[in-house]
Amino acid sequence: MRTQVAIVGAGPSGLLLGQLLLKEGISNVVLERQTAEHVLSRIRAGIIETGTAELLDAAGVGERMRRESLLHDGIEIAFAGARHRVNFRDLIGRGVVVYGQTELTRDLMVGREAAGGTTVYQAQDARLHGMDGSHPRVTYRQDGIERSIDCDFIAGCDGFHGVSRSSFPQSALTCYERIYPFGWLGIMVHQPPVSDELIYVNSERGFALCSMRSRRLSRLYLQCSVDDRVEDWPDERFYDELARRLDPAAAARLQTGKSIEKSIAPLRSFVAEPMCYGRLFLVGDAAHIVPPTGAKGLNLAASDVYYIWQALVGHYRGGSDTGLKEYSRRALARVWKAERFSWSMTSLLHQFPERNGFDRRIQEADLEYLLSSRAALTSLAENYVGLPL
Ligand code: FAS
Numbered sequence: 001m002r003t004q005v006a007i008v009g010a011g012p013s014g015l016l017l018g019q020l021l022l023k024e025g026i027s028n029v030v031l032e033r034q035t036a037e038h039v040l041s042r043i044r045a046g047i048i049e050t051g052t053a054e055l056l057d058a059a060g061v062g063e064r065m066r067r068e069s070l071l072h073d074g075i076e077i078a079f080a081g082a083r084h085r086v087n088f089r090d091l092i093g094r095g096v097v098v099y100g101q102t103e104l105t106r107d108l109m110v111g112r113e114a115a116g117g118t119t120v121y122q123a124q125d126a127r128l129h130g131m132d133g134s135h136p137r138v139t140y141r142q143d144g145i146e147r148s149i150d151c152d153f154i155a156g157c158d159g160f161h162g163v164s165r166s167s168f169p170q171s172a173l174t175c176y177e178r179i180y181p182f183g184w185l186g187i188m189v190h191q192p193p194v195s196d197e198l199i200y201v202n203s204e205r206g207f208a209l210c211s212m213r214s215r216r217l218s219r220l221y222l223q224c225s226v227d228d229r230v231e232d233w234p235d236e237r238f239y240d241e242l243a244r245r246l247d248p249a250a251a252a253r254l255q256t257g258k259s260i261e262k263s264i265a266p267l268r269s270f271v272a273e274p275m276c277y278g279r280l281f282l283v284g285d286a287a288h289i290v291p292p293t294g295a296k297g298l299n300l301a302a303s304d305v306y307y308i309w310q311a312l313v314g315h316y317r318g319g320s321d322t323g324l325k326e327y328s329r330r331a332l333a334r335v336w337k338a339e340r341f342s343w344s345m346t347s348l349l350h351q352f353p354e355r356n357g358f359d360r361r362i363q364e365a366d367l368e369y370l371l372s373s374r375a376a377l378t379s380l381a382e383n384y385v386g387l388p389l
């Protein structure tokens, strides 16, 4: 098989890039090791920055998102028994879009099908070859048969555990990492949200987040131990602990019900530099991971897609490789700002087992300063809603 761009991974990065390239007449094939149903079964992000929403519109798949999503003009931060609204619209004139990654991925799959894009699901043992030359190749196995894709470029959109980053020569890669001493236990439940907007909670018992997917579908999180297992947390224990971390008024509005999904995610900050090797370009979680506290993971994937999309159009339509040469530098400049924000939100809102009394007082002072300073709130707002591309 021959194509211009081989895309490894059919998550949001791979499908969004594939859709944008198809609209430009740039041929591409997406290789995915799982089934489409498995990809859609993963519960991930819920907050879409305005820039990401506009990219979905540009890809021609934003119509259902615009119809079904919620628009939020702020969040609430709960601390020391009180809730404080952070009004994005007042502070920076913009808000965020609330729309689940699962639905966004579904829209991308439908859009790719309609555009006649080729997606190979259950592609096993993908291997990347010849990235340092001008004729890279991707081989994989499907139905027991070894297959090959000749291409001009490879987009590694295969997430943190994919094959692309590990295809770099080790000497060509520098990785930066911070592992957090806790995880997030998340549930989905068919109940109305606790509040109209998200509530981020700093409680002495640990972080909590009350989010949503719609006015009838709640997404709730608790900071938990890295040693916890899902089976340690029956629904009743989850709701009881969440109510203890919420202020009384919010706890009184918590509606319980049988969870339809429950999972524990580890938290890490991670960046691999550079984000390219020859004609292989890393996109999204393949290159970087953020703790979900700042709602940046999915949105960072979208900004990487924007930069590599523009670079490939420059190559094929403009005869210029400046965008390709600049891709890693441009993407990393935005990645590190989002890493900083996600780290700072995580440090501000979680209980760290190893922290001493001084650390806790600094965290309290951080929160009191933030909630009393328009300048500090403006900084939080512009990072949360999304820095310019
Ligand atoms: P993805 O990991 O989504 O997709 C990569 C795809 O590549 C997968 O479909 C995988 O099956 C495929 N793949 C892997 N190896 C392959 C191979 N060798 N061959 C072919 N295909 C291969 N972000 C937020 O903003 N908010 C959140 O609340 C949030 N929660 C998260 C919870 C969890 C458990 C995880 C893991 C991430 C979460 N994220 C969250 C981040 C998440 O949304 C990512 O940023 C987003 O999925 C990134 O998309 P991709 O880069 O496409 O990577």
Ligand code: PHB
Pocket (backbone or CB within 6 Å): 044, 045, 046, 047, 198, 211, 212, 219, 292, 293, 294, 295, 296
């Ligand atoms: C979610 O709804 O899954 C969500 C929202 C905001 C975050 C993290 C996760 O910061």
